[in-house]
Amino acid sequence: MAVAERYSSDLHETRSAALLGLALGVAFTICFATGLLSHLVQHPPGWFTWPSRPAGLYRVTQGLHVATGLASIPLLVAKLWVVAPAFWTTPPVRNVTHAVERAMLFPLVGGSAFLLVSGTFNTFQFYPWDFFFTRAHYGVAWITVGALVVHIAAKAALTRATVTGRLPDPDAEAQPVGRELVGRAEPTERRRFLGGVAAVSGVVTLATVGQTLRPLRAVSVLAPRDPAVGPQGLPVNKTARAARVTPELTGDDYRLRVTGRVGRPLELTLAELAALPQRTATLPIACVEGWSASGTWRGVPLRDLLELADAAPDAEVQLESLQTGGLYRRSIVSATHAADRDTLLALTLGGEPLHLDHGYPLRLIGPNRPGVMQTKWVTEVRVL
Ligand code: HEM
Ligand SMILES: Nc1nc2c(c(=O)[nH]1)N[C@H]1C(S)=C(S)[C@@H](COP(=O)(O)O)O[C@H]1N2
Ligand SMILES: [Mo]
Numbered sequence: 001m002a003v004a005e006r007y008s009s010d011l012h013e014t015r016s017a018a019l020l021g022l023a024l025g026v027a028f029t030i031c032f033a034t035g036l037l038s039h040l041v042q043h044p045p046g047w048f049t050w051p052s053r054p055a056g057l058y059r060v061t062q063g064l065h066v067a068t069g070l071a072s073i074p075l076l077v078a079k080l081w082v083v084a085p086a087f088w089t090t091p092p093v094r095n096v097t098h099a100v101e102r103a104m105l106f107p108l109v110g111g112s113a114f115l116l117v118s119g120t121f122n123t124f125q126f127y128p129w130d131f132f133f134t135r136a137h138y139g140v141a142w143i144t145v146g147a148l149v150v151h152i153a154a155k156a157a158l159t160r161a162t163v164t165g166r167l168p169d170p171d172a173e174a175q176p177v178g179r180e181l182v183g184r185a186e187p188t189e190r191r192r193f194l195g196g197v198a199a200v201s202g203v204v205t206l207a208t209v210g211q212t213l214r215p216l217r218a219v220s221v222l223a224p225r226d227p228a229v230g231p232q233g234l235p236v237n238k239t240a241r242a243a244r245v246t247p248e249l250t251g252d253d254y255r256l257r258v259t260g261r262v263g264r265p266l267e268l269t270l271a272e273l274a275a276l277p278q279r280t281a282t283l284p285i286a287c288v289e290g291w292s293a294s295g296t297w298r299g300v301p302l303r304d305l306l307e308l309a310d311a312a313p314d315a316e317v318q319l320e321s322l323q324t325g326g327l328y329r330r331s332i333v334s335a336t337h338a339a340d341r342d343t344l345l346a347l348t349l350g351g352e353p354l355h356l357d358h359g360y361p362l363r364l365i366g367p368n369r370p371g372v373m374q375t376k377w378v379t380e381v382r383v384l
Contacts, residue, residue, distance in 0.1 A: 007085040011193050013170075013183030017086075018155070018162040019194060020079040024112075025152060027072040031115075032145050034065035038288060039138055041370055044334070052340035055367030059286035062370065063212035066290025069119050070208050074200040076112055078193075086180035101154045101178075104147045111144030123289045124224045125237075154178060211291040227293035231355035234285065234293050237371070240356040243323040245377045250322065250361050256345070260317075260383035263310025270361050274347060276300045276308075281342040287371035297365045299346035302338055302381070311383045313339070319364055320380035331373040332384075333366065342367050345378060 041050045041058065051057075093099045118137050127133060158176050161167045168175060170182040185193070210220025214227050230236050240246075256273060258266040279301050286292040306315055314335045323329040337343050343366035347353065354360040359376025366374065 007183075010183045010185040010189060012082055012085050012181050013185050013190075014158060014167060014179055014181045015162045016183075016185065016190055016194065017079065017082045017181060018159040020075055020082060020197070021152075021155065021159065022163075024072060024075050024079060025148070027068050027075065028112075028145065028148060030068045031065055031072070032141060034061045034068075035138075035141055037061055038065065038370065042288075042372065049334065049336055050368070052337045052343065052367045052369075055342070056284055056286070057368050058370055059212065059284045059292045062286055062288055063209075063290055063292060066119070066123055067205055067209050067212070069116060070123075071201045071205050073116050073120070074197055074204060076116060078197040080109070083181065085182075089180045098178075101150065104150045104154075107143050108147035108151050111140050111147060114140050115144060123291075125289070212286075214293070223291070224289070225287075225291035227291055231357050232295070232349050232352065234295050234349065234358065235287075235291060236355075236357040237287060237289075238326070238328070238376075240360075240377070243321075243326060243329075243377070245322050245356070247356070250356065250377070254322075254361055254379070256362060256379060256381070258305060258309040258311075258381045258383070261311060261315065262306075262383050264308075266305070266309050270347075273300055273345070273362065277304065278347070279341065279344060281344055281365070281367070283342065283365050283367055285365075285371050285374060286369075289371075292371075295349050295365075296351070297344055297346040298348045298351070299344040299362070299365075301341050302333065302343045302345055302364070302366075303341060305345065305381060306338065306383065309381075309383070316384045318382045318384055319375045319378050320382065321375050322377040322379045328372050328375065331364070331375045333364070333373075337366050337369065340367055345381075 038058075038061070040048050044050065087105075093102060115137060118133060118140075121127065122133050122137070155178065158167070158178055161176055170184050204222075206216065206219050207222040208220055209223075210217035211223035211225045211227060217223070217226055217228060225235050227235060254270055256266075256268045277300070278298050280296060280298045282294060282296045284292045284294040302317070306317070315338060316335050317333045317338055319331050319333060321329040333343065343364070345362050346359075346365045347362060349355070349358055354363060359378070362378045363376040364374055364378055
């Protein structure tokens with residue numbers, strides 16, 4: 001058979017395909033669950049409340065999302081290589097079920113590749129697209145996972161036979177339905193191959209996970225971010241310059257206004273804010289892009305400010321930044337987060353006034369919030 005000759009390696013076999021499939025199934029399940037969670041936290045429907053504790057939970061779930069996604073890249077490449085002959089199977093379509101199963105391979109392969117590539121580009125802040133990324137990544141995730149469910153259903157019996165050692169020899173008369181690969185690797189050859197794939201995956205992880213696991217930052221040579229590099233020892237995603245926040249806006253004319261559904265609207269200067277009782281909290285910035293870094297922040301608890309303005313104790317608020325454009329110039333603080341005493345309007349980081357790039361004169365920092373919701377250069381607290 002011409003196809004068989006082109007794919008001469010014994011590793012084009014069912015068992016390797018099934019084992020790589022299991023690994024990818026686990027990895028994609030983790031990615032989908034953590035990605036969906038990130039989406040819910042940022043766009044909460046009525047039935048969803050995200051707690052403010054544990055303070056570092058989002059840091060773990062989103063760190064896991066990106067680390068698992070990156071580790072999946074070598075797995076997907078290996079899987080595609082192993083199953084390559086099956087794409088050319090003859091006849092191309094045997095019956096309706098087979099046609100559906102094969103048609104699903106387009107969204108499965110295309111979607112997986114898109115998620116891994118677009119996700120990776122995003123963590124490197126390489127946007128050939130921009131705002132579109134999140135929406136595309138989100139939509140394609142659903143499509144891919146849908147196709148994955150069909151694929152898993154189609155291959156479940158084969159995978160089970162493989163794992164339990166009941167897979168017949170490829171030359172045997174009776175073959176389980178759906179078996180397309182006729183390779184037959186020796187156990188040592190397979191172990192070496194799969195071991196190699198696992199090692200590459202491990203190296204990818206070690207080379208990037210230091211962006212969120214600080215002790216590993218020295219070996220993480222491919223990480224887009226070093227969590228210790230930046231003004232005041234913390235990375236910056238959006239600089240004041242990029243956000244067009246100028247020193248004039250943050251000078252003597254700066255005011256924090258507390259508006260909306262309040263008994264007593266407030267307008268405070270920086271000195272007045274600094275004269276209020278302050279609180280210190282050590283909290284991470286946990287960027288959606290998978291990097292995270294902890295800092296020691298000091299400022300006015302948001303709930304104290306709300307109390308001062310005579311707002312309802314279960315108020316939800318919207319923060320507005322001095323930044324006039326861009327997606328992250330405002331954020332919502334849910335009632336749960338507003339009530340947490342460590343949700344601060346911070347004036348200092350590491351004992352010094354905030355660097356302009358970290359949001360001087362005032363930024364929000366709260367426990368268990370995605371980085372995009374830790375609004376910098378806050379100028380208005382609007383009670384909803
Ligand atoms: C290399 C692999 C991957 C990387 C680096 C990656 C990276 C990211 C990043 C940075 C975000 C945050 C987007 C934002 O809020 O701005 C995200 C969100 C998300 N990811 Fe991934 N991802 C990868 C693979 C996957 C896979 C395989 C799935 C699904 C099976 C997935 C599903 C999602 C979902 C559902 C979201 C939420 C999108 C939203 O907030 O609307 N990702 N991912
Ligand atoms: N106003 C405003 N606040 C913002 C952003 C922004 O673009 N504009 N970026 C957010 C993102 S994506 C992150 S990860 C954190 C990073 O905070 P840092 O620059 O102090 O590390 O700020 C958040 N606050
Ligand atoms: Mo971020």
